[in-house]
Amino acid sequence: MVYEDRVFLQRPGVLSSLSGIGDKIHLNEASAPVSTAVGEGNRSFYVKVHNPQAFTATHGWLSNGTTVAGNIDIGVYRVSGQNRVERLGSTGSTTQVTVSTVQLVAFGTPFVVPAGEVVLAISFDTDTATIMALNQNAAFASFWRELVGMGQRQPDAGPPEAATVSFPLPATVDLDPMTLFTVGPPIFGVSNLLY
Amino acid sequence: MVSAYAHRFGAAGRVDWLESHQGVSDLLANAQQYTSAVYQTANNAKYSRVFNPRAFRMTHAYVQNGTVVSGNFDIGVYDARGVKIASTGSTAQAGTSTIQWVALDALIPAGWVTLAFVLDNTTGTTMVPSTPVTHFPTRMYDALGFASEGTAHPLPATLTPVTLGATTVNLPIWGVVKRWP
Numbered sequence: 001m002v003y004e005d006r007v008f009l010q011r012p013g014v015l016s017s018l019s020g021i022g023d024k025i026h027l028n029e030a031s032a033p034v035s036t037a038v039g040e041g042n043r044s045f046y047v048k049v050h051n052p053q054a055f056t057a058t059h060g061w062l063s064n065g066t067t068v069a070g071n072i073d074i075g076v077y078r079v080s081g082q083n084r085v086e087r088l089g090s091t092g093s094t095t096q097v098t099v100s101t102v103q104l105v106a107f108g109t110p111f112v113v114p115a116g117e118v119v120l121a122i123s124f125d126t127d128t129a130t131i132m133a134l135n136q137n138a139a140f141a142s143f144w145r146e147l148v149g150m151g152q153r154q155p156d157a158g159p160p161e162a163a164t165v166s167f168p169l170p171a172t173v174d175l176d177p178m179t180l181f182t183v184g185p186p187i188f189g190v191s192n193l194l195y
Numbered sequence: 196m197v198s199a200y201a202h203r204f205g206a207a208g209r210v211d212w213l214e215s216h217q218g219v220s221d222l223l224a225n226a227q228q229y230t231s232a233v234y235q236t237a238n239n240a241k242y243s244r245v246f247n248p249r250a251f252r253m254t255h256a257y258v259q260n261g262t263v264v265s266g267n268f269d270i271g272v273y274d275a276r277g278v279k280i281a282s283t284g285s286t287a288q289a290g291t292s293t294i295q296w297v298a299l300d301a302l303i304p305a306g307w308v309t310l311a312f313v314l315d316n317t318t319g320t321t322m323v324p325s326t327p328v329t330h331f332p333t334r335m336y337d338a339l340g341f342a343s344e345g346t347a348h349p350l351p352a353t354l355t356p357v358t359l360g361a362t363t364v365n366l367p368i369w370g371v372v373k374r375w376p
Contacts, residue, residue, distance in 0.1 A: 010218050010221070010246070011218040011219065011244070011245070011246075011339050011340050012218075012244055012245065012246040012307045012340065013244065013307070013340055014218075014338065014339055014340055016221060016222055016338075018221045018222055019221055020221065021221065022220045022221030022222065026220075053246075059338070061334075061338040063332055063335065064332075100332055100333070101332055101333040101334050102332055102333065102334035102335045102337065102338050103334075104334060104337060104338060132332065187222070189338065191338050191339070191340065192340070193337065193338075193340070193342070194242060194244050194309070194340050194341070194342040194354075194356045195342050195356040195357050195358060
């Protein structure tokens with residue numbers, strides 16, 4: 001029954017950075033989502049979500065903020081070790097276009113997102129790029145990242161077996177604790193579109 | 196109207212009831228409200244793919260009418276391949292600011308199904324989510340598995356869905372249900 005509830009609560013063929021947390025995190029919002037600058041270029045961000053049903057991902061997407069700049073890369077990973085993830089598929093470097101809209105990017109080769117625990121990822125190569133993010137109230141802003149399960153990757157940190165770049169999305173990543181996006185979770189995801 | 200807005204949008208644990216906007220609550224931030232709005236393009240069908248946790252025999256289709264009713268609508272259900280299971284056929288929109296029920300007997304399979312709605316004019320209104328653009332920006336509905344079809348009244352036998360497009364969309368609230376008792 002728990003499984004059925006999880007399935008029913010999500011759109012079929014859709015995973016977002018907010019999947020499964022809306023009933024908790026929306027209670028802590030200070031306002032509507034806000035346009036938020038990435039702050040530092042060549043950073044990638046990762047969030048673990050539960051996928052109730054396997055589906056074929058055809059598009060990655062993000063909710064662009066009021067400024068677009070540089071390039072983005074959206075992908076899906078599987079967990080392969082403590083804080084380590086391996087890429088299942090990604091859009092590759094794509095120019096960020098059109099402010100204040102959801103930008104949909106087709107995967108060159110659609111791929112299956114397995115049921116269970118998967119990790120959504122997005123990477124930016126430019127610090128001034130913006131994305132819409134939930135605006136958490138001050139009391140919640142200090143620890144939402146740990147609750148949500150979100151990490152990031154620096155461009156040059158980590159052990160030698162890990163990727164040394166963070167844009168485009170690396171094949172294998174050892175995650176670092178999240179330090180950017182203090183405002184709240186950025187909004188992005190992957191979908192199987194109806195058309 | 197039926198129940199609390201948030202409940203209708205999440206529909207956790209309820210069975211034998213599929214609604215156009217179920218499952219979007221994770222991405223709908225605060226200030227969730229609904230309002231009456233005109234249908235944006237005559238004869239342009241709206242599609243919403245949802246998950247049905249168990250097969251059931253529906254008894255009714257419904258739409259939440261707004262403050263003005265006009266013309267005719269058609270409500271349907273399609274299977275995972277986009278083949279029509281059942282539809283109401285062209286039905287006069289009647290009754291302002293209320294749910295309009297249309298009897299429709301059909302077996303809805305478990306799994307992915309697509310709900311369809313079309314109105315043949317732009318005078319009639321339905322209830323729609325009134326979240327501001329900052330909450331639910333242009334094309335978010337596309338990302339969530341909604342789509343449209345150009346001229347589709349009455350609803351076609353097979354779906355040929357396309358994007359909702361780069362405009363803000365007034366998406367009606369409609370669904371199918373097994374009324375009980």
